[in-house]
Amino acid sequence: MDASVIVVGAGPAGLMLAGELRLAGAGVILLERLLQPSGESRGLGFTARTMEVFDQRGLLPRFGEIETGTMGHFGGLPLDLGCLDGRQEAAKVVPQSATERVLESWATELGAEIRRGHEFVGLDDSGDAVAVRVHGPEGEYVLHASYLVGCDGGRGKVRKAAEFDFPGTEATAELLLADIRGIELPRRVAGASVSGGMVMSAPMGDGVSRVILSERGAPPQRRTTPPEFSEVADAWKRLTGADISGAEPIWVSAFTDAARQVTQYRRGRVLLAGDAAHIHLPAGGQGMNTSIQDSVNLGWKLAAVVRRSAPERLLDTYHDERHPVGQRLLTNARAQGLLILGGGDMQPLRDVLSELMDYPDVRRHLAAMVSGLEIRYDMGEGRHPLLGLRMPHLDLTVGGRATGSTELLRPGRGVLLDLADNDQLRRRAADWSARIDIVTARAPEVPESGPLAGTSALLLRPDGHVCWTAPGSHGDLRGALARWFGPPATTSGTRG
Missing domain, CATH: 3.40.30.120 (Glutaredoxin)
Structure with a gap:
């Protein structure tokens, strides 16, 4: 064996998993096709649950000063997350690139081997081990491991190579995103409806602003490369009348409201975590946070199995516990997508939901859902109020x-x-x-x-x-x- 576990994809899920595996004493090789970190910031900030997870691993100080707060949203409607009891508040603006730097440093300090410029090509699961074909700088080679975990995103190759079923709903709308510098924009809340579509803008610090837009009726495109910034600027002008073409684009991307989830998180010796297992509209930044939490659930279990201190059936609890969480995420993300992208047709629903959110029980229910604090795993029969929940700080x-x-x-x-x-x-x-x-x-x-x-x-x-x-x-x-x-x-x- 070249390693106990091979992980594909050095995003937040893959890096968190590599760190968790090493913390539990399992050998890991992490493969990443990019030679350098992308610097992209798809995910912004952490939910209260992810803040707790990072705190329990002693990682929070590595991020430096983090701005936290209690205000969030559900489908663009303001939601005060402070109605929940908890030691941590949500982190507001932490670029995904910073998260990846922290997690990569932590994982490598623990002994994880990260191979950049090494792309997953294919696999052979023999039942006793998995052979992974890799294309590296010097050509193709094969690695052998006890288990392979795909953390390579929504378009990842591991899921396809292992033939996981990935049902769901097709995209109905495309959203364009750009992080820009050199122009001041008024803050527009998530889901701000304008004639012809939806726009939002928010400051990210250091003079950078993020704009997101969607033009109603524009069919989703099958893109293989990011859109040009001129496409974003032209659409922004059509929707708002404002000209942002003179801004400096830092990062430009496109995404859709497609929602899919694999039917099982494990097939033999191949497992999936993060966006490789579930894709959805990134409403409220839940995707990256759920992906990190997938890895925290899986890491100690996989390490125990490869170290032979626990039976293989422990891995079944990964699917049993995290698949319902992913399913719940897709449900609330689709609901938020209707509110954000539905335009005037959704206004009556927004009005009714706003009224309901004035009730404390409704507010707590939605806040727990989007923050991840509602998650309770099945630990068998028992009446203790904390059984299955994460231990609150004591x-x-x-x-x-x-x-x-x-x-x-x-x-x-x-x-x-x-x-x-x-x-x-x-x-x-x-x-x-x-x-x-x-x-x-x-x-x-x-x-x-x-x-x-x-x-x-x-x-x-x-x-x-x-x-x-x-x-x-x-x-x-x-x-x-x-x-x-x-x-x-x-x-x-x-x-x-």
Whole structure:
């Protein structure tokens, strides 16, 4: 084997996956056809859930000062995300190029091998391993690995080579995008309707503005190259009357409202993550954030399987957990597309939805949906309010030292959090101490009411989701440990 895992595509999903795999001790080679990072900024900013994910890996300081806020939108209608409880707010303007720089630095520090200028050509899944054909600077060669993961985007070759089904809806509209410098534009909110179509504009910092437009009735084009900036400027003038042709184009692109999702996220030894598995209208920047979270869900599971500490069936939970999330994303993105692109025909719906969003329950429901904070995985029967959800930050004292649940997740391992100094509990978990951290802690400020009230112990997966609690889970601790971390070993020991 040349590596335990080969990842194709050095975008946010591929880089995050490479880092997660290395954090869990799996060897990885990441293939990227481009010789240099593109510098493109398709995705802007992070949802509150992605901010939590980066925080639990200690990555937030690497981004420098991040502007955060609570205001977002749903289909262009203002939505205050501050109605949700959470430690993190959404990050406003972080270019995707900056995200890729941070994640690439992190992954390479952990030992990931990134091969730029090496393009995926084809594969052969023998059932026991996968052979990957690659075209590099010196010609074609073959790599062998236990698993291959396609993170190469909506037009990626891995999905096609492995013959994944990719059903969905065809594009009905095309949107043109340009990041421009040298001209001041008034801010236009997402989905601002004008005669003939939709326009939006927003500052991105450093004198750069982003414009997006769609002309109603213009059929989507099958493009193989980005549009010329003159095409964007001409359409902007037709729609708004303003001339932006004198601006300096930094990046120009086009996309559509097509919505597709693979029917399964894994076929044999080939898996997909990010846009390779799901495409949709990029409403509210959810695509990149969902892609990063796909990789966080997959990374520790794939590493456990290739390191033989967990059975292969653990990989089935990747599809089981992330496919519904992708399905939910496509549903809300299509709904937002109708509101943004529907013009005057959609105004009655916008008016009714605006009224509904004045109700706190509706506002919380939509905010949780677009921020990713509603995601709950199936952990079996149980009544604890946190079971299946991501662990909220909890201040802790461990061995006389102040820390928190977020910090305990930094190493990318599972955590058994013993809040009651229960020696019997720790002994039951000792056979898994090589794979999880068993931590005895005090939580001095747990409210008497709320999701953690009366909780004496929690088992956290490496992605931060709560998979067992005491009290509240119907199954025993050893059953939960075996399900998520493999059969018991003989090595034992605890920390705390």
